[in-house]
Amino acid sequence: MKKRINSFLFLALVVVLAIIFISPFLVMVLTSLKTNSDAFTIPVTLFPRRWVTENYPAALAAIPYFKYMGNTAFITVCSICGQMLVTPMVAYSLAKINWKGAGIISGLVMATMMVPITVTMVPMYKIYSRLGLTNSYIPLILPTFFGKAFYIVIARQFFAGIPNSLLEAAKIDGATEFQRFFKIALPLCKPVMTTIGIYAFLDAWSDYLYPLIFITKPEMYTLSLGLKQYMSEYSVDWARLMAAAVVFVLPVILMFAVFQKNFVEGIATSGLKA
Amino acid sequence: MKRRKWNQPQRDFINGLLFASPWIIGFFAFSVYPLVSSLYYSFTKFNAVTSPVWVGLDNFIDIFRDPLVFKSLGNTLFMAFISTPINLFVALLLASIVCVNFKGRGLVRTAFFLPSVIPMVAATMVWIWMFDPTYGYINNVLGWFGINGPSWLMDAKYTKWALVLMGTWNTGTTMLVCMAALQSVPKSYYESAEIDGAGKISRFIYITIPCIAHVLVYQAILNIINAFQYFQQVSIITTANAGVKGGGAAGGPENSILMYPLYIFENAFSYLKMGKASAMAWLLFIVVAVMTVIMTRITKKVTDNAGGE
Numbered sequence: 311m312k313k314r315i316n317s318f319l320f321l322a323l324v325v326v327l328a329i330i331f332i333s334p335f336l337v338m339v340l341t342s343l344k345t346n347s348d349a350f351t352i353p354v355t356l357f358p359r360r361w362v363t364e365n366y367p368a369a370l371a372a373i374p375y376f377k378y379m380g381n382t383a384f385i386t387v388c389s390i391c392g393q394m395l396v397t398p399m400v401a402y403s404l405a406k407i408n409w410k411g412a413g414i415i416s417g418l419v420m421a422t423m424m425v426p427i428t429v430t431m432v433p434m435y436k437i438y439s440r441l442g443l444t445n446s447y448i449p450l451i452l453p454t455f456f457g458k459a460f461y462i463v464i465a466r467q468f469f470a471g472i473p474n475s476l477l478e479a480a481k482i483d484g485a486t487e488f489q490r491f492f493k494i495a496l497p498l499c500k501p502v503m504t505t506i507g508i509y510a511f512l513d514a515w516s517d518y519l520y521p522l523i524f525i526t527k528p529e530m531y532t533l534s535l536g537l538k539q540y541m542s543e544y545s546v547d548w549a550r551l552m553a554a555a556v557v558f559v560l561p562v563i564l565m566f567a568v569f570q571k572n573f574v575e576g577i578a579t580s581g582l583k584a
Numbered sequence: 585m586k587r588r589k590w591n592q593p594q595r596d597f598i599n600g601l602l603f604a605s606p607w608i609i610g611f612f613a614f615s616v617y618p619l620v621s622s623l624y625y626s627f628t629k630f631n632a633v634t635s636p637v638w639v640g641l642d643n644f645i646d647i648f649r650d651p652l653v654f655k656s657l658g659n660t661l662f663m664a665f666i667s668t669p670i671n672l673f674v675a676l677l678l679a680s681i682v683c684v685n686f687k688g689r690g691l692v693r694t695a696f697f698l699p700s701v702i703p704m705v706a707a708t709m710v711w712i713w714m715f716d717p718t719y720g721y722i723n724n725v726l727g728w729f730g731i732n733g734p735s736w737l738m739d740a741k742y743t744k745w746a747l748v749l750m751g752t753w754n755t756g757t758t759m760l761v762c763m764a765a766l767q768s769v770p771k772s773y774y775e776s777a778e779i780d781g782a783g784k785i786s787r788f789i790y791i792t793i794p795c796i797a798h799v800l801v802y803q804a805i806l807n808i809i810n811a812f813q814y815f816q817q818v819s820i821i822t823t824a825n826a827g828v829k830g831g832g833a834a835g836g837p838e839n840s841i842l843m844y845p846l847y848i849f850e851n852a853f854s855y856l857k858m859g860k861a862s863a864m865a866w867l868l869f870i871v872v873a874v875m876t877v878i879m880t881r882i883t884k885k886v887t888d889n890a891g892g893e
Binding site for chain 2: 320321323324327328331332333334335337338341349350352353354356396399400402403404407408409410411412415418419421422424425426427428429430431432433434435436439453455456457462487491512515516518519522523533534537538541542545548551552555558559562563566570573574577
């Protein structure tokens with residue numbers, strides 16, 4: 311009997327917590343389906359009094375939404391390419407090549423994770439503005455072609471798990487380091503590359519600070535900037551704002567639905583060992 | 585011409601360097617160079633257009649005389665030392681829940697983790713709406729229980745608590761790490777404790793906590809370091825509120841959510857005091873660097889004490 315009560319209490323706790331965690335999503339979606347005057351009527355109801363979809367076309371027309379989405383998608387695709395290209399190379403060097411620098415560089419990779427972006431932003435701004443590259447996507451994309459610490463750590467972890475015997479067998483057969491990397495290691499690391507691709511997508515899609523610093527021309531805004539701008543100008547029209555937010559969030563949720571396993575594994579392994 | 589023959593260590597060194605070279609170049613371009621030049625800039629005065637002029641310690645004197653620096657530092661310390669333990673507690677609670685086997689566990693885990701992948705601008709927008717004193721859901725739900733909710737983001741007394749609440753919604757990453765740690769505790773430990781008659785709570789205190797202590801300490805310090813860099817949410821909230829009555833200027837009501845990094849940003853890109861911003865940023869860098877060293881030391885010590893991994 312006591313066990314029954316306990317498990318009932320446990321389930322109640324779980325349900326309450328799950329509802330709390332989901333509620334902002336519900337609020338977002340349900341507010342976007344209300345008329346604005348409905349959203350501002352007392353008593354506040356969770357469900358719309360009248361279900362409408364008019365906020366979606368209205369929000370997408372109020373700001374150049376698809377332009378922003380295109381800009382963001384362009385930056386995101388370039389970033390993913392950059393990270394996918396560089397991360398496995400560097401990680402392979404650190405995990406599978408037996409050289410003196412590997413230990414030092416692994417340490418430095420970890421150290422750069424801790425460098426606050428606020429410390430580097432002024433000099434970076436200074437350089438890019440001297441080169442006339444503000445209001446371009448170069449400052450947002452270029453760094454992704456030089457590897458990001460978090461991804462390298464995840465990939466290094468993965469490479470470390472590949473048995474050396476596989477690579478040594480190829481070495482005896484006369485394969486060069488490059489052949490071993492491309493023909494053996496790279497094909498094996500597809501799962502971890504998916505993980506890194508997803509993180510790269512997420513980071514680029516939601517990036518806020520760098521676009522805020524470098525992009526001032528409205529037609530070059532990313533979704534993050536455009537949405538923030540929209541919010542500060544039309545802060546009374548919450549039904550539309552929520553519709554805009556739903557469209558912004560949707561690709562992320564879809565990605566998450568498909569690749570949840572990769573998300574979870576990436577964090578779990580890196581967080582524990584790193 | 586005969587090709588020069590290298591021995592194996594030499595060849596490994598060249599290959600290793602070659603494979604790692606993109607990151608090494610990036611390290612100098614995007615970490616070392618900005619760090620060094622920002623140290624130099626902290627002794628100079630300049631804006632976006634002019635070149636730096638050496639002013640010695642002027643920026644640092646300015647910082648120590650600026651009450652907003654201390655205000656922002658206080659706000660940041662609040663996030664670091666009030667928000668972090670709360671987040672950690674919530675993360676551990678959520679992790680313990682999803683470690684239990686029950687129907688729908690996968691769905692619940694998704695619900696707990698999903699907030700952490702949502703773009704910050706969208707997430708913060710929703711929270712601003714939910715925190716609305718009159719029409720927001722939070723105060724309306726509180727109203728069911730007869731509680732008259734505060735004005736949250738409009739009232740300097742509650743702004744930071746609103747941020748704390750937002751933070752607990754975002755503990756998914758920490759939760760996953762805790763979950764992995766919990767699952768790595770050997771089952772046999774619990775079994776032998778159960779035979780000895782230990783209850784659930786004492787098992788949690790005497791077995792679980794010591795076994796995952798190194799992870800908890802690491803996550804605590806990581807959370808504190810992140811708190812020192814807390815920027816996005818307050819930047820979004822303050823610009824959103826700028827258009828609203830009662831929102832106030834750059835730091836929210838009475839500058840109550842003017843975080844240290846936000847003030848650096850304002851100095852650099854709104855007031856164009858880039859020298860002062862660099863000086864402030866370097867002070868932050870020193871704090872974060874010291875914390876990082878402490879973090880690695882402590883984790884190592886805790887790990888060693890726990891018998892090592």
